[in-house]
Structures are given as structure tokens and as C-alpha cells.
Amino acid sequence: AVGLGVALVSLLGLIIRRYRRAQSAMQAAELERLGRLVVSDPLTGLHNHRAFHEDLAQEIQRTARTGVPLALVMLDVDELKAVNDTAGHQAGDELLTGLADALAVSVRATDRAYRIGGDEFALILSGAGEWAAVQFVHRLNATLASRDGRRLRVTAGIAEALQLLGKDDLVHDADLARMSAKRAGQEFAICSVDMEPFESSASDPREEHHTRTLASA
Numbered sequence: 001a002v003g004l005g006v007a008l009v010s011l012l013g014l015i016i017r018r019y020r021r022a023q024s025a026m027q028a029a030e031l032e033r034l035g036r037l038v039v040s041d042p043l044t045g046l047h048n049h050r051a052f053h054e055d056l057a058q059e060i061q062r063t064a065r066t067g068v069p070l071a072l073v074m075l076d077v078d079e080l081k082a083v084n085d086t087a088g089h090q091a092g093d094e095l096l097t098g099l100a101d102a103l104a105v106s107v108r109a110t111d112r113a114y115r116i117g118g119d120e121f122a123l124i125l126s127g128a129g130e131w132a133a134v135q136f137v138h139r140l141n142a143t144l145a146s147r148d149g150r151r152l153r154v155t156a157g158i159a160e161a162l163q164l165l166g167k168d169d170l171v172h173d174a175d176l177a178r179m180s181a182k183r184a185g186q187e188f189a190i191c192s193v194d195m196e197p198f199e200s201s202a203s204d205p206r207e208e209h210h211t212r213t214l215a216s217a
Helices: 002-038 049-066 080-087 089-106 130-145 167-184 205-216
Strands: 070-077 111-117 120-126 154-161 188-190
Touching: 049 070, 049 111, 049 120, 049 167, 070 089, 070 130, 070 167, 080 089, 089 111, 089 120, 089 130, 120 130, 130 154, 130 188, 154 167, 167 188
Parallel strands: 154 188
Antiparallel strands: 070 120, 070 154, 111 120
8 A cells, every 4th residue: 555655646746747847848838939929020920120120239249349241231112002002901911921921032041031110121131241232132133023913122222331330320321222222213222421311302303314314324
């Protein structure tokens, strides 16, 4: 009887330990799932605005320590509002998820893609310069052109970090390049020191056409 009692107690202890291990594994899995939700965009599955700023700050610090360049690409979807207005928001969402899919097959293993809000996306290219970013934009455009369905177009701005600088400054530079590309009717532009913010006032259409022609050339 004593031996049977000891065996039962041992068996009960084994069951309890296994239950606790299973419970701990379930809790860890749930915490990991919640952690992914905090930094993920629910529509596209890409990293979100919060993850973007955290990762960009870390990559800039790495560039400052190592001297290895860092490239930032800011993207937006052309004519998304028109698609939402004419075909509905579901069609617009399909464009956004289509871009996310194209990003997934266009990036390198070390690149990270983000949806930072609305129709705006970003890509951090660690250990790469602005010309690697240009090559990425070409790959992305080729991927988008090969897709069936509604034609998806994006405009990209590229900025490069070679030393320590504020992450907001790098984002500003890439955004400025993106706006310059959009204004000129180009697919992308690289930030340069001579770029200035555009005035919002309307200009002469003939002058606008002339500016686009010169910029494209």
C-alpha cells in the first residue's frame, strides 16, 4: 500500500509538471502573438509605424558605429484615393496588399518593409547605399508590372545615411525625394542637397509641363 501510494504521488507530480510546462508554453506563444500584433499592420502583415521608427533608430546607431551606409526608401501608392472613390475601399485594400506581396518578393533577406500609414510604405536597407535602393526600386517595379489585375504604380523617394543623424531628418530627406519624384512625374528620386520643399500654390500649366519635361530628361 505504501509503495502504491508513493507511485501515485509520483505520477501526480509528473502530471502536474507536464501541465505547468504546457501552460507555460501556451502563455509564451500567446505573448509572442500579442507582441507581433503590436508591431504588425493588420491589413498587409508588414511591420507598422511603431516598428519602423524603432528599427530605423537602431540602424542609424549601427551606421554611426560601423560606418556602413544605410538606405531608406519611402513609397506611396499612386491614385489610391481615386481607386477608393471609384471602385471602393476593398479595391484599394487589394492594391495595398498587392504592394505588400510585391515587396516581399523584391527585398533582400536583410531588408525590412513597413506600412507606416494609409498608402505610405517604407523600406530599410541595412548595409546598403542609395544605388542599392535604386536597384530595389527597379526590382519592385518589374514585379508590379508582371502582376495581373489592376495596374499598381508607386512613387519612391530615396535617402542615404553615412553617419549619425536624426531618424526624423532621414525620413524628411526620403519624403522630400518622394515628393520631388511625384511632382516631376518620375518613378523615384534620390535626395540631394539642392532639393527644396515645393510650394503648394498653383503654377502655370505650361510652366508645369516644361518643368516635368526637364526633370524627366
